[in-house]
Amino acid sequence: MSALRPYRVLELSESVAGEYCGKLLADFGAEVIKLEKPGEGSPTRRLGPFAGTGEALERSGLFAYLNTNKRSVSLDPADPAAAETLRRLLERVDVVIDDHAPGWLKGIGLDPQAFSAAWPRLLLCSITPYGQTPPEDRRHAQDLNVFHASGWGYHTPTGADESRPPLNGAGRFLPSYEAALDSAMCIVAALYEREGSGQGQFIEVSAQQVLASRVDYVLGQMVAGDMDVSTRRNALDLFGPAGIFRCRDGYAYIWMSAPSHWDGLRQLLGDPEWMKAFPERWLERECTPPRVAECRRHIAAWLATQDKEPVAAEAQKLGLTLVPVNSAEDLKGSPQYRHRGYFAELEHPVLGRSLYPTVPYKLSETPARLESPAPLLGQDTDRLLAGEGA
Structure with a gap:
């Protein structure tokens, strides 16, 4: 049995942060129901890399990675006509994950300050770039903005030439992945706390604060007062032969x-x-x-x-x-990764059979498992909205 098998999660997310958070919970056994706009699906379905041939919304490798073990329901939670269906779903879940801009949840009837009156045991997790009260010009910030606002751009690259601009960090979505990881851990901690209190809670995660918490130790020394604060980017370079x-x-x-x-x-x-x-x-x-x-x-x-x-x-x-x-090919053939069983093979109806990364940690008695590929758009709508398997 996986660690989170008893729990049910409603995912309203439409970006990497919320979807990766949901994936972490799903891979450890939670039933994650992903709501997607009918005919459109999540925006991540239109982000590459792409593989295979066939229906365009089913060929995204990124979506396939972020949504293993999930269920897809065609329902737009922002559509007033879906309000009653959304309310019934909320009565059947333990957790809601969202990554829209501040104010969006209140617009669909899930006010972070008042939802517990109707759903006292519900955990509501909101992942945003700067929390619920950002400056107006940062309300719709992207990962690139968050990366540099967290301090990491200070030494990207290390030993920076101050006459040239800083670079983006590793990968496309580093702030989103880090914020998702913290969010998943907060949700699990809150579920554990609810076992005793019986009460849900609102979990607010700022991607900028999460990434700032990962600062290089030289930046940490500046924050702690152990090193003079400097606006020079090369102040963070240790000048070693690394x-x-x-x-x-x-x-x-x-x-x-x-x-x-x-x-x-x-x-x-x-x-x-x-x-x-x-x-x-x-x-x-x-x-x-x-x-x-x-x-x-x-x-x-x-x-x-x-x-x-x-x-x-x-x-x-x-x-x-x-x-x-x-390289990716090196990792695929790595004896260490093979020994740890880091990659799992899944058959997707459009992408075919592929290797998927699992998680870089193991729980001996309740491990993460990849049991099903990312769902086709709306493939579980009829079964879940009819109440089967509730």
Whole structure:
């Protein structure tokens, strides 16, 4: 039995944040009923990458990933004609997930400040860029705005050239995924609390606050007062020899900040002559730009003669932080991922048989499971609105 098998969730979401939150709950056993506008479906159905042929709304790889194990009901909750049906659904669920702009929930009769009068045991989770009371010009912010407003753009990339603008972070939807993860954990905690209190609650999640909570430790030092606050983007650069270097078969990333790392590198390279000119604790006390440049030059020349996987394995045995930069194909063939059963295979009626990532953690007695692919638009409407399986 999966951890959340007894619970039922109504997902009103139409973006990555709410859909990934719902996916996490669904993959751990909750029954997640996703409401989608008739004939249109969720906007994520129109976001690539796309695969296969056939009905356009069923070919999105992103939608397929975000909506495993869910049920799809064709119903627009903002349509006044659907108000009674929505009310009946709300009486049958434990949790509602939403990611629309502030004010949208109140417009469909789910006022965050008053819903508990009608549904006292209901948990209502709202995921927005800046919470329920944002500045007007941030009400419809996107992940790019949230990423930079959280502080992460300060050192994207690390060692930034201050004459050039900051870059977007890794992936397209990092703030949404992080906000979704926090939201799912808050929902599970609230369900646990409800076991004792019998009361539901409103859960408000700001993606900007979530991402700010993940700040680099240098930013954290500024916030804590342990380091002078600076508006210079390169103030966050530690000026060490860390970086991505080319190997014979791809790339590897190396990080060094301590004497143990330096010693590990020395052993890995066979105690080369050039390292003897460096002070033993230079990474901590005398990390000058010329030394960093020289160290990087020697590392680059040596790694160019190595294959990324064997050199990473040997480096890690010596306590040196060196890892391969993996492609999707690398991850698919990874012995570690195969051992952990990280990928699961599902058959989708349009996309065919594909490998899907699961979750990067395991509960031994109540694991996450991928049991069904993302639903076709409205495929569960008749069964669920008729009350079957309530």
